[in-house]
Amino acid sequence: MDWEVVFESVPLIWKGAGATVSMFAWALVIGTAGALALALMRLSASKALQWFAIGFGWLFRGIPLLILLFFAFFALPEIGILFSPFLAAIVGFSLWTAAYQAEVIRSGIIAVPPGQSEASEALGMTKWHYMRRIVLPQGLRIMVPPYTGNAITLLKQTSLATLVTVPEMTLLTQRIFSNNFKFIEPIFVLAMIYLAMTSVLLILSVAVEHAVSLKV
Amino acid sequence: MNSLVQVTGLRKSFGDLEVLKGVDFDVERGEVVAIIGPSGSGKTTMLRCINLLERPTGGRVEVDGRVLCDELDDGTMKFAEKGDVREIREQVGMVFQRFNLFPHMTALDNITEAPRSVRGLSKADADALATGLLESVGLGHKADAYPLQLSGGQQQRVAIARALAMEPAVMLFDEVTSAVDPELAGEILLVMKRLAQQGMTMLVVTHEMSFAAEVADRVLFIDHGVIVEQGPARDVLTDPQNPRTRAFLHAVLDRAPMTEDGGSAAGVGEESGFGSSDLFTDQAAADPKAEPADG
Amino acid sequence: MELDWGVVVRSWDLLMQGTWVTLVLFFLSLLLGTALGLILALMRMSQFRAVRWLSLGYIWVFRGIPVLVILFFSFFVVGRRLGLTPVQAGILGLGFSAAAYKAEIIRAGILSVDPGQAEASEALAMSKRHYMRRVIIPQSIRVIIPTYMSNSILVLKVTSVAVAIGIVELTGITRQLSNSTTRPIELFTAAAGIYVFLTTVLVVLQEVLERRFALKT
Numbered sequence: 001m002d003w004e005v006v007f008e009s010v011p012l013i014w015k016g017a018g019a020t021v022s023m024f025a026w027a028l029v030i031g032t033a034g035a036l037a038l039a040l041m042r043l044s045a046s047k048a049l050q051w052f053a054i055g056f057g058w059l060f061r062g063i064p065l066l067i068l069l070f071f072a073f074f075a076l077p078e079i080g081i082l083f084s085p086f087l088a089a090i091v092g093f094s095l096w097t098a099a100y101q102a103e104v105i106r107s108g109i110i111a112v113p114p115g116q117s118e119a120s121e122a123l124g125m126t127k128w129h130y131m132r133r134i135v136l137p138q139g140l141r142i143m144v145p146p147y148t149g150n151a152i153t154l155l156k157q158t159s160l161a162t163l164v165t166v167p168e169m170t171l172l173t174q175r176i177f178s179n180n181f182k183f184i185e186p187i188f189v190l191a192m193i194y195l196a197m198t199s200v201l202l203i204l205s206v207a208v209e210h211a212v213s214l215k216v
Numbered sequence: 217m218n219s220l221v222q223v224t225g226l227r228k229s230f231g232d233l234e235v236l237k238g239v240d241f242d243v244e245r246g247e248v249v250a251i252i253g254p255s256g257s258g259k260t261t262m263l264r265c266i267n268l269l270e271r272p273t274g275g276r277v278e279v280d281g282r283v284l285c286d287e288l289d290d291g292t293m294k295f296a297e298k299g300d301v302r303e304i305r306e307q308v309g310m311v312f313q314r315f316n317l318f319p320h321m322t323a324l325d326n327i328t329e330a331p332r333s334v335r336g337l338s339k340a341d342a343d344a345l346a347t348g349l350l351e352s353v354g355l356g357h358k359a360d361a362y363p364l365q366l367s368g369g370q371q372q373r374v375a376i377a378r379a380l381a382m383e384p385a386v387m388l389f390d391e392v393t394s395a396v397d398p399e400l401a402g403e404i405l406l407v408m409k410r411l412a413q414q415g416m417t418m419l420v421v422t423h424e425m426s427f428a429a430e431v432a433d434r435v436l437f438i439d440h441g442v443i444v445e446q447g448p449a450r451d452v453l454t455d456p457q458n459p460r461t462r463a464f465l466h467a468v469l470d471r472a473p474m475t476e477d478g479g480s481a482a483g484v485g486e487e488s489g490f491g492s493s494d495l496f497t498d499q500a501a502a503d504p505k506a507e508p509a510d511g
Numbered sequence: 512m513e514l515d516w517g518v519v520v521r522s523w524d525l526l527m528q529g530t531w532v533t534l535v536l537f538f539l540s541l542l543l544g545t546a547l548g549l550i551l552a553l554m555r556m557s558q559f560r561a562v563r564w565l566s567l568g569y570i571w572v573f574r575g576i577p578v579l580v581i582l583f584f585s586f587f588v589v590g591r592r593l594g595l596t597p598v599q600a601g602i603l604g605l606g607f608s609a610a611a612y613k614a615e616i617i618r619a620g621i622l623s624v625d626p627g628q629a630e631a632s633e634a635l636a637m638s639k640r641h642y643m644r645r646v647i648i649p650q651s652i653r654v655i656i657p658t659y660m661s662n663s664i665l666v667l668k669v670t671s672v673a674v675a676i677g678i679v680e681l682t683g684i685t686r687q688l689s690n691s692t693t694r695p696i697e698l699f700t701a702a703a704g705i706y707v708f709l710t711t712v713l714v715v716l717q718e719v720l721e722r723r724f725a726l727k728t
Contacts, residue, residue: 122379156576
């Protein structure tokens with residue numbers, strides 16, 4: 001490995017970090033909002049909403065993310081929906097996030113013992129009130145590890161946006177491949193940047209988990 | 217004046233399993249009714265029907281003159297509207313076998329949550345109310361503790377205070393000592409006994425026969441989903457008429473012998489200090505051995 | 512615009528060829544990943560600290576970087592040096608990536624077995640090798656199946672990333688076809704349908720296995 005090439009590659013690849021992080025952040029925010037809606041649909045009394053949420057999860061967890069991205073980028077323009085590469089990526093990533101995090105949120109909610117809602121009902125609280133004040137805060141504890149697990153996966157998967165021409169870190173790395181015919185050095189740099197980013201998320205996850213754990 | 221709780225023809229099935237097969241009883245204001253019976257007899261289900269945690273499949277339940285559910289002539293059930301159910305539930309306090317305290321909130325917040333959100337109390341008023349109640353159950357010093365930092369007996373006393381904070385007309389107790397260590401049951405029973413002496417209307421599902429004998433005005437014996445025998449506590453417990461009651465009491469009392477005067481191994485507390493308005497006086501609180509070390 | 516589903520019928524043979532490549536990538540990388548994952552899981556529980564750290568380091572790195580980057584490495588670096596075909600390099604990269612996840616799944620399963628089982632085996636004078644193989648691992652299978660299978664569904668979907676190193680599997684052939692026919696909607700929908708079919712088969716298989724390995728009571 002040629003360390004000079006390594007050092008030359010760092011700034012070239014780092015230029016894509018902004019795109020990587022902003023795709024990650026947008027998709028996480030939009031996807032989580034969607035996931036919460038889907039989870040509540042799954043738990044609602046309405047059969048139609050339940051089936052919609054189940055169908056959504058089955059479909060978008062059954063299709064590879066790359067197909068979602070290609071669909072948003074290559075297929076939707078055919079019916080007049082023209083996204084920039086960046087937007088197409090965010091659409092795909094958000095759908096993916098919603099489908100996966102919905103399952104996390106739902107499992108978190110149903111893991112809260114039924115005695116908690118019973119006690120709340122016996123005290124005359126409304127469902128809206130106790131979902132918000134009693135059930136969700138407790139479910140949150142259970143959700144943190146799988147939620148951050150999915151978030152880390154999402155961060156890594158933003159690398160797929162290179163295939164729909166978003167100039168993020170992976171695309172800039174491939175540019176070095178074709179310009180300099182250097183491989184191991186830029187791949188090493190790219191891997192280290194991703195490893196650092198996912199490790200930060202991992203540490204954050206442990207810290208949040210600690211912060212929301214029950215006082216014993 | 218009507219009875220506070222009126223239950224008529226109450227039936228409940230889970231799928232093909234009929235747990236309650238037509239139960240009738242009333243509870244008068246200020247009355248303490250103990251419900252006893254073998255496990256699986258339907259006593260807990262019956263209690264849970266009174267605040268609609270279980271939806272009866274037949275019969276009528278009325279609390280304080282308001283109908284929770286009623287069976288129409290065609291056999292279908294008519295339930296009170298959601299909002300009405302909540303209003304009735306404010307009148308019915310419930311204490312659960314497994315406490316069901318909210319583990320992410322302090323003891324104080326557990327008690328203030330419902331008064332603030334349901335009764336609309338200000339934070340200051342709710343805090344004052346909760347502090348007073350915690351003191352009355354002997355846990356004034358535990359306001360900031362989280363449930364998992366408390367012993368089972370302490371958690372259950374917080375749960376009683378939480379239910380009382382709604383100022384209910386009637387309290388339901390569902391085997392509230394079953395999930396705590398035997399030596400901690402006494403501190404819970406003491407709180408309940410004082411509550412009874414202050415005139416609270418109480419329905420108590422229990423295995424503590426000595427408590428039933430000492431505190432209850434009336435005992436219902438339930439088996440296989442029907443009330444087999446009922447009457448004044450002393451009569452049912454010491455001179456049961458029905459052979460099933462006799463068999464049950466024989467089996468239970470073999471383990472915890474009961475004497476005529478109701479004293480027992482579990483110990484409900486001596487007749488002392490009743491002048492105090494506290495639900496919990498010193499017997500347990502002052503005895504350091506009764507309070508397990510923190511943590 | 513008018514949709515022309517006939518293009519899917521006309522392209523069906525090529526789509527099936529792509530599906531075949533996807534399945535080859537899937538099965539062989541799953542095999543490699545499971546074998547390597549088992550070794551890593553046992554290393555994680557080794558009595559030697561260095562061995563444990565080696566395994567932990569592997570898992571941390573391979574879970575911390577994107578599959579795409581691992582594939583770049585196996586294709587551009589390892590593949591070139593060893594003269595591998597793209598498919599061989601793809602299996603290598605996907606397998607090494609899968610191993611990091613399988614290791615954690617297998618380890619969690621083994622740890623879930625009641626320690627009393629190991630104690631009882633030792634009291635019966637069994638060797639560790641023997642009771643791991645005959646007592647502990649068979650019991651851990653029941654716990655491993657659900658997570659192993661749902662992870663395998665991810666492995667199947669992740670094979671699509673192999674398109675980035677020029678492997679013409681289902682996603683790759685679909686992209687080529689949609690360029691040449693200018694019918695991306697129909698073709699990507701068809702590909703999505705095939706993937707959903709394959710993942711649904713795996714979900715059903717998971718149910719069957721879970722039932723088959725449930726404890727007899």
